[in-house]
Amino acid sequence: MDARSQSIPMLDLSTARSEDGHFSPAFISKLRDAAHRVGFFQLTGYGSTTEEVSELFDATRHFFDLPLEDRLELDNRRSPHFRGYTRLGHEITQGRPDAREQLDFGPERPALENYPANQPYWLVQGPNLWPDKAMPQLRGVAMAWAERMSVVGAELLSAIAVSLELPEGHFTDAFTGTPAWMAKLVHYVGGVVKEAGSQGVGAHADYGFITLLLQDQIGGLQVLPPGSAGWIPVEPIPGALVVNLGEMLEVATQGYLAATIHRVQAPPPGIDRYTIPFFFSPRLDAVIDPVKLPPALAEQTRGITDDPENPMLASYGANVLKGWLRAHPEVARIHHPQLVQTPRTD
Template sequence: MNNVVTEIPVLDISTSRNADGTFNPEFVAALLDAAHRVGFFQIVGYASRANQDQELLDTVAEFFAKPVEEKIGLDNRNSAQFRGYTRLGTEITRGRADSREQIDYGPDREPLAVVPADKPYLNLQGRNQFPEDFPQLRERAMEWAELMNRTGHELLSAISVGLGLGEDYFDEPFSGTPAWMGKLVHYVGGGIVPEAGNQGVGLHADYGFVTLLLQDQVGGLQVQPYGQDSWIEVPPTPGALVVNLGEMLEVATDGYLMATIHRVIAPPPNVDRYSVPFFYSPRLDAVIDKVELPAELAADARGVSDDPHNPMLASYGANVLKGWLRAHPQTAAIHYPQLIQKRATA
């Protein structure tokens, strides 16, 4: 990389289309540049209702202020879908505990009655766990998911146009039963989880296509663009969402677009940080093939990351289950013992 990246671009998604409904070439060019060169950017102008973002963050904070005895009733160890409440210090990133607790959720559907042995990732379809006595958490989280699905679709369509593809190129993998994921996250001040040190969440890349993050004003998110040793801060920006791309787009574009490595530094002692990441993702059975890029883009494709600790898989379901098994070892041991044993002997 010739130029060191020092800041995160900010794009106004309200300018994404022309009056006739076609994509604005200037917006598409800026989007593709940010996606390729930096791998992270922020968007403003997305179609939220007034105060929807802060209302959700306030609701998340109110939930996590409840006693752990109440939250543990939603324990994700009860869920083969890794849904529900993750206790402090029990999610693992790069072999180390994270300084966070969270609720994981997704499309609320009946689990499949029959799952083929060679497709264990289909077990990830299932029910959410939300508190019955605090219904506003479910209501606001699911309302946010609807907005993020629309926003993610618009961004992926614009990226597709930038790649020389039709704007509906990736629509088929998302048709029917897309397996988006959402998290409601509470990072705790450094030292509460001693084994985590200052790790809010360790360095990692995301599994799916497009990640949209709502973060509060505390800060701590850091990004390491491709080919760069230094980390850069992603500043909290009022009214903005942070966007990055996942492993499915890296696979599809042979690394022209990268699933950029990022991490969160735990907040200072006695400070709480809240965030709501949303992962715009296709069906569990979707398999993403490489696309044919225009020659000028293909020449800048960097290849898919070769990380023995994190092989990237073209099957979305297999890719995401790989990550869940690694991040939630206690839940994995309960619901996927055969896969855990297989990994241990591989």
């Protein structure tokens, strides 16, 4: 692998379009290179202010400073939709607990009472759990950030389509109506979850299209680009978004775009790390067909990552439900036992 792949590319979204409104060829070239070669890049110039970022981090820290009993009022074991608060060590990645606690939220929509039996992924739609009594400001701050990230995600997805020599709006239909984005407020704590060891989050790829991560200055995120011999750290840059591509784009491009494996190392004991990831994702019923790549790009496809234990699916709803069931087995057993595979004993 060449030396360029040993660092994470930098892109400036404010340079994405020329004065005539079309995407800049220089930006598209940089984006295509980063998305194919690494699957990760850092993004500046996306329109947020220092004050907005500070407010979001302050709110995140405030939430995790609330008494545990207040956080447990939002316990995700109460939510059949995998929303709410997950305690330290109760999310599972690669079969091990993660050294983090988090608050999961998504679009504010009512639960669906009836849906086809062959579409169980509709169960992930439902109301969020917010600390409206203990911290009434959090809902507004978090949802405002999600709205901003939805705009950034849509612009990047249009640029990605152009980088594949497709029309800007090629992927738009999958997001029309009720896009099922997800977001988290995350607090990493080292040295508390014994079973986690150094695992903040285990190695994994993301389910959807584009992940937009705001991280603090502690660090710990590492990526394993295609063909890389070792893990590469993603160094914190104040206010920048860390962007990575999800499994839907790898499936759609037969591996030309990479849903790159990444992990987080837990911080040292006594050090707190805070992040806010946003997962820009389509409707739950969206099925992503393969795109027709131009010959020059088609020659560089790598195929879809082959993991029999965690196959990538073209149905977004099926892909995300598979991930939730694996990551939150307690919620799955309580609310969806019919979807949990019971190990055979014979």
